[in-house]
Amino acid sequence: MRATTGQFARRLLPTDTLTGDIAAELLARIEDAPLISPHSHVDARLLASNTQFRDPAELLVTGDHYLTRLLHACGVDLDRLGVGRPDADPRQVWRVVCSYWHVFAGTATGYWMAEELAGVFGIREELSARTADDVYDIIQQHLGMEAFRPRALFERFKIDVLATTDDPLDDLEDHARLQADGFRVLPTFRPDRLLDPEAPDFAESVNRLLATTSTAATFGGYLSALEQRRQYFISHGGVSADHGVFDTWTADLSPMEAESLFARVLSGTGDTNEIRLFRAHMLFQMARMSVDDGLVMTLHPGVYRNHSSATLSRYGANTGHDLPVTTTFVEGLRPLLERFGLERDFHLVLFTVDETTFSRELAPLAGFYPSIYIGAPWWFLDAPDAIGRFRAAVTETAGFYRGSGFIDDTRAFLSIPARHNTARRADAAFLARLVADGRVSMAAAEHIIEDLVDSIPKKAFKL
The missing domain is CATH 1.10.2020.10 (uronate isomerase, domain 2, chain A)
Structure with a gap:
């Protein structure tokens, strides 16, 4: 049996009449609102060139x-x-x-x-x-x-702002061109390959960073070079720095310890424990830099990248064989939060693909630290039912206003409006149940649903 237009319009909304009608009324307030996409993987060249698909x-x-x-x-x-x-x-x-x-x-x-x-x-x-x-x-x-064409669709999709994810040494010319043409496409600083000694060509990448910024091959020079590149992104409209890490371990080392460790990992002589310690210290340093320069720090941990070595060898990365792993936050982030967690202008957005952490760790952390925002359901958890589970898991502890707003996190440009619409419908359904249960007034729900697509992501990402 083919779905009717009416059935298609009510997709993902509750099927009982009372809650479904409330959800439909809430959805109507925001279904056509402009899209705010503060974290995606759309290539800026797609929009800059405006080449036909x-x-x-x-x-x-x-x-x-x-x-x-x-x-x-x-x-x-x-x-x-x-x-x-x-x-x-x-x-x-x-x-x-x-x-x-x-x-x-x-x-x-x-x-x-x-x-x-x-x-x-x-x-x-x-x-x-x-x-x-x-x-x-x-x-x-x-x-x-x-x-x-891409630019026409960008306008048709009513994208208010789109943040891409960019190499730290990118010249950002595509972003400058787009912004000059009136498109709010912002770069995001993604320095993973410069922070992880196990990344391919780590030493070569760091040496290129040092050469680009004319800084010394010392740990202090390395930090200065990263700071310069962050400023370059800020000058091109960047509002956030994104970090894809395996775990959330952070460590605060003395300058002498960090200098010695940097020399070992750069020369390729660091052992497994030293490599992990270096990553932990650099995550700490990235937080310190965000406090200093104001870039929102987003953390995407808990993914075993390139699980199939045969597939990686034959097809390369990002070809479907990245898998979620158990992830914890409370202990690993404590050194970082001890130093920076109460800083007034520090924004740390925490994502996970381990949904057991939503109620156990992320909601309690965001329910205390003013710096922490709960990242929207990501990757394997961005499906309609998972979004509902996310809301149920975090709302009773952290409410609606300690979140990031929806994040589409996609390379598939055409899927952006579909993904945002999915989240809007799931949120309308969740709020409708609260209204029907007498837990939230309709007036409050109307205010919340509008904030979820506007003021909440704007606040979290300093837009």
Whole structure:
């Protein structure tokens, strides 16, 4: 049975009449509000060049590791999906996806794709082997239109601000060009490869940093070079520094200890414990720099990167084999919070892919430290049901106002409005239940739902 337009409009809202009507009323207040995206992985070059999207496979499949990983699990070789194969036939890639589309039933990926096809292209036909070519042709026809170039879609999506995630040595010319043209696309300082001695070419990267900033090859010079690059990002509109780390261990070392440790890891002679200690101290230093220069510090820990060495070797990173691990915050962050946790203008946004920490650690931390904000459900937890679990886990301890607002955290540009709409619907549903239960007044819920998409992310990210 095909869903009616009315059913489609009420998707993700409670099915009982009372709560569903409340949720629909709340959603109506913010469904078309501008999008604030303070953390994404959209490449600024996409918008700066404004080049026409080539085909549906490139646009919706090849770079979306959410989608390709499940197909790989179902026995589809990544080669057949065009991963690492620029010569792959895009129509054949699309046919493969459509023939396996039934495996995405109930997944966030399936929901987002349906939202994208309906919202961007007006396609509500179920994907299948039978419909693959017709849907491909409709999308391809649209991609040839001026209205479907990246900048036109940026405006159509009503994106108020979009923050990208950028290499610390990027010249940021694309951002300067976009801002000159009136697009609020902000760079985010992502220094992981300069802070982790186990990163590929760590010493080479650090030496390039020192050469770029004309600083000495000492720990003090290294810190000064990082500070200079942060200032460069700030001068180009940057508001945050993002850190993708394995764990949240932090350590405060003396200048002498740090200098000696820096020399060992830079020369490649540091052992496993020293490497971990260096990472911990640099996380501490990044917090110190955020206190000094005002950049919001966002922390994305708890991911085992490149779990499949064979896949990494054949296809590279970000191809679907990153996996969540158990993550803790309270003990590891204590040295950092002892020094900086009560600083008035320090903002530390904590994300997790371990949802057991929401009520046990993140909500209590954000419920005390004025510097801590709870990052929105991220990666494996950004699905509709997981967003509801997140709200239930953190709200009773930290309320609604100690969060970051929704974060789409996506490379898939076309999925941004779908992801934000998902979060808005999930929040409307959660608030509606509180209203129906008599726990929150309708007036308060209306105020909260508007703040969740506007003042809350603006405050957390100093926008």
